[in-house]
Amino acid sequence: MSFVIPAHATPSIPVAGTGQAFPVRRIWCVGRNYLEHIRELGNDERQPPFFFAKHADMLAPDGVTVPYPSLTKDFQHEVELAVALKSGGLNIAADKALDHVYGYGVSIDLTRRDLQMASRKKEQPWEIGKSFDQSAPCGALRPASEIGHPSKGKIWLSVNGAERQKGDLSEMIWNVAEIISKLSLQVSLGAGDLILTGTPAGVAALSPGDNIECGVDGIGTLKVQIAEPA
Numbered sequence: 391m392s393f394v395i396p397a398h399a400t401p402s403i404p405v406a407g408t409g410q411a412f413p414v415r416r417i418w419c420v421g422r423n424y425l426e427h428i429r430e431l432g433n434d435e436r437q438p439p440f441f442f443a444k445h446a447d448m449l450a451p452d453g454v455t456v457p458y459p460s461l462t463k464d465f466q467h468e469v470e471l472a473v474a475l476k477s478g479g480l481n482i483a484a485d486k487a488l489d490h491v492y493g494y495g496v497s498i499d500l501t502r503r504d505l506q507m508a509s510r511k512k513e514q515p516w517e518i519g520k521s522f523d524q525s526a527p528c529g530a531l532r533p534a535s536e537i538g539h540p541s542k543g544k545i546w547l548s549v550n551g552a553e554r555q556k557g558d559l560s561e562m563i564w565n566v567a568e569i570i571s572k573l574s575l576q577v578s579l580g581a582g583d584l585i586l587t588g589t590p591a592g593v594a595a596l597s598p599g600d601n602i603e604c605g606v607d608g609i610g611t612l613k614v615q616i617a618e619p620a
């Protein structure tokens with residue numbers, strides 16, 4: 391059967407050094423996963439992490455220019471390890487979870503912090519703060535078949551050459567296998583799902599003209615520029 395409007399393109403992320411791309415189905419994000427970041431936002435350290443989503447077409451590529459988004463006066467960066475799944479299922483055991491990983495990348499969970507905080511106070515959903523156009527820049531993926539499954543390594547972000555965020559993958563409260571296992575209790579995970587695994591401390595405001603550079607040692611880097619509002 392043909393479509394009544396043109397079918398949309400499949401969002402994708404290039405795989406480093408291959409000329410091929412990973413097709414993205416859904417983007418899941420972990421809410422809180424580094425202790426120092428939980429403390430800087432004044433949240434309960436003992437709460438288990440929770441998940442929210444961005445739409446696949448909110449991906450943006452390495453080198454992208456993102457216009458300062460609408461409705462916010464506090465637009466912030468959160469550098470995160472991205473995990474790309476090649477398979478999935480429900481109720482995945484943590485000791486089998488890494489078998490479902492295709493590879494890893496560097497991403498930014500761009501956030502309208504003032505709107506996220508207002509939603510939290512009103513006990514409303516987070517979409518307005520988290521889920522907006524180009525809110526998920528992600529750099530080229532590195533296959534696990536090439537780099538393995540990194541459990542440590544520096545994760546960092548700088549703005550205009552000045553370091554803002556710094557942490558280590560080993561500081562994640564819930565590791566990648568545990569995140570996959572936990573998330574698979576609430577939804578059947580599948581090939582093409584991308585999981586952003588939470589951010590270390592140092593989140594801060596962005597302005598038009600800012601040049602962001604971030605990375606995870608052993609995985610890669612990602613550059614994003616912020617422009618005037620569209």
Ligand code: MN
Nearest residue numbers: 468499588589
């Ligand atoms: Mn985040």
